[in-house]
Structures are given as C-alpha cells and as structure tokens.
Amino acid sequence: MFDFYSDTKTKPTMAMRAATLSAVVGDEQKDEDPTTLELCERVAALLDKESAVFLPSGTMCNEIAIRVHTNPGDEVICERTCHLVNYETGGPAAISGIMIHAINGENGIFEPAQVSDAIRPNSRYMPKSRLVCVEQTANLGGGAIWPQIKIRGVAQAAKDAGLATHMDGARLMNAAVKSGIQAAFWTEGYDSCWIDFTKGLGAPIGAVLAGSAEFIGQAWRIKQQIGGSMRQSGIIAAMCLYALDHNVDRLADDHDLAALIAARVSALDHVVNVLPVDTNIVIFDLSEDAPDAASLAAALKADGILIGAFGERRIRIVTHLDVDSTAGNALCQSLEKHLSIDSQSR
Ligand SMILES: Cc1ncc(COP(=O)(O)O)c(C=O)c1O
Numbered sequence: 001m002f003d004f005y006s007d008t009k010t011k012p013t014m015a016m017r018a019a020t021l022s023a024v025v026g027d028e029q030k031d032e033d034p035t036t037l038e039l040c041e042r043v044a045a046l047l048d049k050e051s052a053v054f055l056p057s058g059t060m061c062n063e064i065a066i067r068v069h070t071n072p073g074d075e076v077i078c079e080r081t082c083h084l085v086n087y088e089t090g091g092p093a094a095i096s097g098i099m100i101h102a103i104n105g106e107n108g109i110f111e112p113a114q115v116s117d118a119i120r121p122n123s124r125y126m127p128k129s130r131l132v133c134v135e136q137t138a139n140l141g142g143g144a145i146w147p148q149i150k151i152r153g154v155a156q157a158a159k160d161a162g163l164a165t166h167m168d169g170a171r172l173m174n175a176a177v178k179s180g181i182q183a184a185f186w187t188e189g190y191d192s193c194w195i196d197f198t199k200g201l202g203a204p205i206g207a208v209l210a211g212s213a214e215f216i217g218q219a220w221r222i223k224q225q226i227g228g229s230m231r232q233s234g235i236i237a238a239m240c241l242y243a244l245d246h247n248v249d250r251l252a253d254d255h256d257l258a259a260l261i262a263a264r265v266s267a268l269d270h271v272v273n274v275l276p277v278d279t280n281i282v283i284f285d286l287s288e289d290a291p292d293a294a295s296l297a298a299a300l301k302a303d304g305i306l307i308g309a310f311g312e313r314r315i316r317i318v319t320h321l322d323v324d325s326t327a328g329n330a331l332c333q334s335l336e337k338h339l340s341i342d343s344q345s346r
Contacts, residue, residue, distance in 0.1 A: 001304050001305070001306060002304060002305045002306070002323055002327035002330055002331060003306045003322065003323065004305065004306060004307050004308075004317045004318055004319065004323060004327075004331055005306045005307060005308045005316075005318065006308065006318050006320075007171075007199045007200045007254070007280060007318045007319070007320035007321075008198055008199060009306075009320065009322065010198075010200075010202040010320050010321045010322045011204070011322060012202065012203060012204050012239055013202070013321075015242070015246070016202065016203065016239050016242045016243065016246075017239070019238040019239055019241065019242040020235045020236070020238045020239060022238075023035045023234040023235055023237070023238035024234060025232035025233075025234035025235060026232065026234070027231055027232070028054070028229065028230045028231055028232070028233040028234075029224070029229045029230070029231065033231075033232060033233055033234045033237070034234065035233075035234030035235075035237045035238050035241065036054045036230075036233045036234050036237040038237070038241065039054060039208060039237040039240050039241050039244075040052040040053060040054055040208060042241070042244060043195060043208040043210055043244075044210050046183050046184065046195075046244075047169075047183055047184055047187045047193050047195070047210045048184035048187060048188065049187070049192075049193070049210035049211050049212065050211070050212050050213045050216070051210065051211065051212065051213045051215075051216035051217075052208050052209060052210040052211075052216060053208070053209050053210075053216050053219050053220055053223060054206065054207075054208055054230070054233060054237055054240075055194075055206070055207050055208070055209055055223065055228055056205060056206065056207070056228055056230070057196075057198070057205075057206075057207055058083075058168070058170045058194060058196040058198070058207040059083075059087075059088050059091070060207070060223075060226070060228050061168075061194035061196075061207050061208075061209040062083065062084045062088060062091075062133075062166075062168055062194075063084075063088060063091045063092070063095050063096070063226075064209060064219050064222045064223060064226075064228070065166045065192040065194075065209060065211075065219070066084070066091075066092050066095070066096045066098060066131065066133075066166070067095055067096045067222050068192070068215060068218045068219055068222060069130060069131045069164040069166060069191070069192070070096050070098045070130045070131055071097075071128075071130070072096065072097030072098065073097065073098070073099070073127055073128070074096075074098050074099070074127060074128050074129070074130035074131070075098065075099045075100070075101045075120065075127040075128065075129050075130060076092060076098050076099070076100055076101065076130065076131045076132075076133060077101045077103060077115060077118045077119070077129060077131070077132045077133070077158075077163075078100065078101075078102065078103065078132070078133040078134070078135075079102065079103050079104075079105040079108050079109070079110055079134075079135065079138070080102035080103065080104055080105070081105075081108050081138070081139075081140040081141065082108065082133065082135045082138070082139075082140075082168065083135060083139060083168060083170065084133060084168065085100055085102060086140075095226070098130075098131075099127050101118050101129070103115075103118055105138075105141070106141075107138060107141030107142055107144040107275055107276070108135055108137075108138025108139070108140055108141025108144055109138055109141060109144055109146050109147075109150060110150075110154065111150065111153070111154075112150065112153030112154050112156065112157040113157070115132055115154050115157040115158055115161075116157050116160075116161070119161045119163065129161070129163055130163060130164060131158075131163060131164045131165070131166060132154060132155075132157075132158040132163055132164075132165050132166070133165075133166045133167070133168060134146065134151060134154060134165075134166075134167050134168070134190075135167075135168040135170070136151065136167055136168070136169055136171070136172050136175050136186055137171045137172070137174055137175050137278065137279050137281075139170065139171070139281065140283070140310070140316075141275065142275030142276060142277060142278070142281050142282070142283040143171065143174065143258070143277070143278055143279035143280055143281030143318075144275070144276065144278050144279075145174075145175045145178060145179055145278045145279065146175075146186075148181070148185075148186075151186065151189075152188070152189055155188075155189030155190055156189065159189065164191045164192075165189060165190045165191050165192075166190060166191065166192045166193070167186070167187055167190040167192070167193035167194075168194070169183075169186075169187070169193050169194050169195045169196070170194075170195075170196040170199055170207075171196070171199055171200065171279065171280070172186060172187070172193070172195050173195055173200065173201065173248055173251060174199075174200055174251050174254070174255070174279040174280055175278075175279065176248075177248060177249065177251040177252055177255070178251075178252070178255050178278060178279050183195070187210075191211055191212070191215060192209060192210065192211040192215055192219075193209075193210055193211070194207050194208060194209040194210060195207065195208060197239070197240040197243050199320075200247070200251050200254055200280060200320055200321065201240075201243035201244070201247045201248065201251075202243055202247045202320070202321040202322075203236070203239045203240050203242070203243045204236070204239065205236045205239075206236050206237065206239070206240045208240070247321065250321070251279075251280070254279075254280040254319040254320055254321070255278075255279050255280055255319075257280075257319040257323070257324070257325060257328050258277050258279065258280045258281065258282050258317075258318075258319045259277055260325075260328060261282050261317060261319070261328050261331065261332060262274055262277040262282045264332040264335075264336075265282060265284055265317075265332070265335060266284075268335060268336060268339045268340075269290075269339055269340055270286055270287045270289065270290030270339045271284050271285075271286065271287070271290075271339065272284070272285050272286070272287050273285040280318055280319045280320065281316065281317070281318050281319075282316070282317040282318075282319075283310070283314065283315065283316050283317075284314075284315055285313045285314050285315070286313045286314075286315065286339075287313075288313075290313075290339060291338070292309075292312050292313060293309035293310070293311065293312060293313050293314055293315050294309045294312075296309070296315065296335075296338060296339070297309040297315070299334075299338045300331075300334050300335070300338065303330075303334040303337075304330070305327075305330060305331050305334050307331070317331065
C-alpha cells in the first residue's frame with residue numbers, strides 16, 4: 001500500500017526507534033525527565049518563546065491553549081475549515097465552554113480586517129471576543145502558507161483589541177522549510193504556538209506547546225487535569241528530538257513530490273479546482289460527470305493506493321516520509337487510469 005491519506009501515517013524508522021534505547025528518562029510530571037526537558041527547551045528556542053510543554057498530541061495543544069486563554073462564554077475567532085472547529089469533537093465547547101466565531105477565509109487564510117470585523121463590541125449582552133487562532137499551514141486550504149503580512153496583520157488586529165493569539169503549527173515546519181523563513185519569525189506576535197511531531201516529522205507520538213512561562217505554567221495545570229501528564233516520556237521525546245535533527249530539511253522532498261503530483265493531476269480529465277500547492281498537500285475536486293470522491297478512493301485502494309475523500313467530490317493527497325517518487329508515480333498512473341475519459345465511457 002502507498003498511503004497518501006495523511007502525513008500522520010508515517011511509521012518511525014529503525015534509526016528513530018533506536019533513539020529511544022539510549023534515552024535518559026525520569027518522571028516527567030516532576031520535571032525529572034532530561035530528554036523531555038531538552039525537547040521542550042529546543043522547541044521553545046525554535047519558536048522563540050520562554051517555555052514549552054510536551055503533550056501527547058496536537059489536538060491537546062489546541063485544547064489546552066484555548067482553555068488557558070479563555071473563560072466559559074468567550075468567543076474564539078478562527079477560520080471555518082480549521083482543525084479545532086472540525087476535528088476536535090467539539091472540544092473547545094466541551095472543555096472550555098467557549099463559542100466559535102468562524103470566519104470565511106480563502107484556502108484557510110483570512111484578512112486582518114476580518115478579525116476586526118468579527119470582534120464584538122463591549123456589551124453586557126454579547127460574548128466576549130477573547131482569542132484569535134490561525135493554522136500555519138492551513139490543512140484544508142491545501143497546505144497553504146499564510147503570507148507574512150497577513151499572519152502578522154491578524155496578530156496585530158487581535159492585539160490592538162486586547163485579544164490573545166494562538167497558532168496551530170501542526171505543519172509550521174513545512175511553512176518554515178518551504179519559505180526559508182525561520183519558524184520563530186512565523187510565531188512572532190502569537191502568545192501560544194505548537195509544532196507536531198507526528199506529521200511530516202515522522203514521529204509516532206508527541207507535540208510541543210510553547211508560550212510565556214506564565215502561560216506554560218497554566219497549561220501544565222490543565223495538562224494534569226485532563227490526564228495528559230506523563231512519566232518516563234523521554235522514551236518518546238527521544239524520537240521527537242531525532243525528528244528535529246533528521247527530518248526537518250527533508251520536508252522539501254515532500255513539497256517537491258506534492259508539486260509533481262499536482263502538475264500531473266491538473267492535466268487529468270474530470271479534475272477541477274486544484275488548490276495552489278504550497279507545501280505537501282494536494283486538494284482538488286472531481287467534476288460532476290466523474291465518479292464521486294468515495295468511489296475514486298475505493299478504486300485507488302484496489303490498486304494499493306490510499307487517498308482521502310473529503311466531502312462528496314473533494315480529494316486530498318498528502319506527501320510525507322513514507323512515500324517517494326515511485327509511490328507518486330503509481331498514484332498518478334492509478335488516477336490516470338480511473339479518471340481518463342475512456343475509462344469513464346467504458
Ligand atoms: C492542522 C491540524 N491541527 C491539529 C491537528 C491535530 O494533531 P494531532 O493529530 O497530533 O492531534 C491536525 C492533525 O491532523 C492538523 O492537521
């Protein structure tokens with residue numbers, strides 16, 4: 001099977017697994033795990049924040065950050081396609097008791113002026129606008145990289161109105177590698193931010209949330225409250241350190257492969273609306289006279305290739321550590337087979 005469903009599907013390499021064998025470990029809840037502490041220090045420096053905390057998942061980073069930044073009844077401004085709105089099981093409502101004020105962006109990206117428009121006036125009858133969240137890169141926007149001017153402008157619009165800012169950086173390192181602009185530049189102006197180790201970086205578990213020392217102190221309390229604290233977590237933090245040392249620069253290969261796939265996909269019959277490919281995600285729609293997304297995904301599965309059907313006619317393909325140009329070629333050939341006009345008329 002060649003699995004293009006998501007970059008979460010990578011399996012740790014033998015070298016990454018080997019990194020756990022020599023990891024020095026201790027009790028993470030007592031700040032006694034040297035490997036986890038090293039990882040947190042490195043990510044805090046990478047994102048230019050005072051402090052950081054190791055968490056099992058990116059979802060937990062988003063949920064804890066929202067909980068720290070808000071009070072029940074507050075409103076969080078974010079784009080309607082973002083992960084925390086669509087794939088966290090209503091966590092922001094369940095865990096933090098907040099309301100989402102969803103903005104319609106373009107490919108997951110919105111304008112600073114839209115933030116200003118979304119902020120509630122000070123009124124006894126209205127929810128309080130408290131937090132603005134962005135996703136860098138924007139997953140359902142086709143892995144789109146926010147332009148510098150917009151991501152800074154959004155943070156500034158929030159700050160001008162006294163709101164906190166949070167960045168979901170599940171694929172921030174893809175943005176950093178593709179743009180050649182350091183991660184710390186992208187996170188400037190954001191009170192909290194995180195990177196995920198289970199996407200293109202290829203680790204099996206782990207994400208690190210960063211912010212001010214005070215923010216991380218509060219995040220630790222929520223982490224403990226919702227059962228996210230760990231013990232000898234250096235075993236997994238060692239794999240994340242390995243990922244930082246070995247799997248960042250190579251994200252460029254994933255971007256190159258995604259661009260190649262997008263070029264071939266764009267030339268296919270029945271393919272419409274291919275989103276611009278900034279990084280490692282290719283999203284396109286199938287025309288009305290083509291098979292629907294689920295049928296196409298099933299046909300490719302029979303050829304040994306997994307892709308994502310997102311909605312009735314939308315397809316998502318994600319490149320990562322475990323798919324190379326041979327896999328990309330097999331994917332394109334299978335798509336060509338199932339989408340050519342001849343195969344439709346047979
Ligand atoms: C943009 C984005 N944010 C957050 C997450 C959640 O990350 P995790 O799977 O580590 O919980 C994902 C996962 O796919 C994602 O794509």
